[in-house]
Amino acid sequence: MKIRDIETPAILLDRKIMEENSRKMEEIICGTSMVLYPHYKSHKCLPIAQWQMAHGAGGITCAKLGEAEDLIEGGIPRVVIANQVVQPEKLSRLAKLAGRADLTVCADAEENILALEAACAANNTQLSVLIELEVGMNRCGAESFEEFYALALLTEEQPHLSFRGIQAYAGHLAHESDAKKRRETLLRIEKRVAELKRYLKERGLAVREICGGSTGTAADKPKDTVYTQLQAGSYLFMDTSYERLDLCFEHAMKIAATVISVKPDRIVTDCGVKSLTMDQFPPRYEAYPDAELSFSEEHTTILVRNAGAALGDTLFCIPGHCCTTNNCFGKIYLVDGDEVLAEWPVTSRGKAQ
Numbered sequence: 372m373k374i375r376d377i378e379t380p381a382i383l384l385d386r387k388i389m390e391e392n393s394r395k396m397e398e399i400i401c402g403t404s405m406v407l408y409p410h411y412k413s414h415k416c417l418p419i420a421q422w423q424m425a426h427g428a429g430g431i432t433c434a435k436l437g438e439a440e441d442l443i444e445g446g447i448p449r450v451v452i453a454n455q456v457v458q459p460e461k462l463s464r465l466a467k468l469a470g471r472a473d474l475t476v477c478a479d480a481e482e483n484i485l486a487l488e489a490a491c492a493a494n495n496t497q498l499s500v501l502i503e504l505e506v507g508m509n510r511c512g513a514e515s516f517e518e519f520y521a522l523a524l525l526t527e528e529q530p531h532l533s534f535r536g537i538q539a540y541a542g543h544l545a546h547e548s549d550a551k552k553r554r555e556t557l558l559r560i561e562k563r564v565a566e567l568k569r570y571l572k573e574r575g576l577a578v579r580e581i582c583g584g585s586t587g588t589a590a591d592k593p594k595d596t597v598y599t600q601l602q603a604g605s606y607l608f609m610d611t612s613y614e615r616l617d618l619c620f621e622h623a624m625k626i627a628a629t630v631i632s633v634k635p636d637r638i639v640t641d642c643g644v645k646s647l648t649m650d651q652f653p654p655r656y657e658a659y660p661d662a663e664l665s666f667s668e669e670h671t672t673i674l675v676r677n678a679g680a681a682l683g684d685t686l687f688c689i690p691g692h693c694c695t696t697n698n699c700f701g702k703i704y705l706v707d708g709d710e711v712l713a714e715w716p717v718t719s720r721g722k723a724q
C-alpha cells in the first residue's frame with residue numbers, strides 16, 4: 372500500500388526518522404546513570420512501546436492505570452505510573468495489576484499510602500512506590516524534605532509496599548525556550564534532588580530510583596546526573612511546540628490531509644480539531660509554512676491565494692502537540708518513503724481511567 376492510498380485524515384510515522392530519533396536519545400543518555408523509560412502518553416500504542424523495549428528502553432512510563440493495564444497485558448515487564456491513583460475502585464485494579472509485573476506508582480499523601488497498602492494487602496500483592504517531590508511545576512508532590520521523609524518512611528513500613536525512590540518531574544521547563552534559564556533551573560533541581568537523596572540516606576532510607584525528565588530537557592542534564600530514569604515521550608515523534616527549543620530530533624510524525632475545496636483565496640482540508648489538537652502550539656502545513664490557518668471540527672482553512680493545489684491533493688501537516696494528536700486517532704501508519712509498512716493500533720486511545 373502507498374501513502375496516497377490511505378484514507379485521510381491519518382497519522383503517518385516515518386520509520387527511518389523514528390529510528391534516528393531513538394538513536395539520538397540513546398546517544399544523549401549514554402554515559403549517564405539514566406535508563407530510558409519512554410512515556411506512553413505520547414503514543415498510547417502498544418506496538419511502539421514494544422518497539423521501544425526492543426530498542427533499549429528499560430521499562431515504560433505511563434500516566435493512567437488503564438494504560439498500565441494495556442502495557443502489562445501486552446507483555447511490558449516494568450511499568451511506572453507517573454501519577455497518583457486514589458479512587459477505591461482503581462486501587463483495587465492497581466493492586467491486582469501489581470501481581471502481574473514490576474509495577475510502580477507515585478504517591479504524595481499519607482492517606483493514599485495507607486489506601487495503597489490496604490488494597491495490596493487485600494490482594495496479597497507487592498507494589499513499588501515513588502514519592503513525588505514538587506520541583507517547581509506547582510502540581511503534585513511533597514514540598515519539603517521533612518514531608519517527603521515522613522511519606523517515604525510510612526511507605527517503607529508497609530508490608531505490601533516498598534519505597535522505590537523519588538519522582539521529580541520538572542514539567543514547567545520542558546518547553547522553556549530560553550536555554551540558559553532552562554539549564555540553570557534544571558541544575559538547581561538536580562542539586563535539590565541530590566540533597567534530598569543524601570538527607571534520606573542519613574536517616575536510613577535508600578533511594579533506588581530517581582525519575583523524571585522530558586524531551587526538552589534530556590540533553591541539558593549533566594553527565595553526572597542523579598536521575599536514573601528518563602521519562603521523555605515526544606522525542607520519537609516531535610511537533611511544532613518543541614521546534615522552538617532547537618533540539619536534535621526531527622519530525623517523524625505527520626498528519627496526512629486531503630484538499631476538499633479550492634477557492635481563489637483559500638483551500639480547505641478534511642482535517643480539523645478532531646484530528647489536530649491545539650492545546651500547546653498550532654500545527655503547520657508543510658507546503659504552506661507561513662499561511663494563516665483557521666480550524667473547525669473537521670476542516671482546516673488555509674488562507675493562501677492561488678495555492679496551486681487541486682481537489683484531492685494530499686497535504687502533510689506537522690502536529691502542534693504529538694501526544695494529544697495521537698489520542699485523536701485509532702491507528703498510526705508506519706511508513707518508509709512512499710510505502711506503508713504497517714498499521715499500528717493506538718491501543719490505549721481514550722484510556723483516561
Ligand SMILES: Cc1ncc(COP(=O)(O)O)c(C=O)c1O
Pocket residue numbers: 410413453540542545583584585586587602603604605606694
Ligand atoms: C510525568 C511526565 N514525565 C515526562 C513528560 C515528558 O514528556 P515529553 O518528553 O513528551 O515532553 C511528561 C509530559 O507531560 C510528564 O507528564
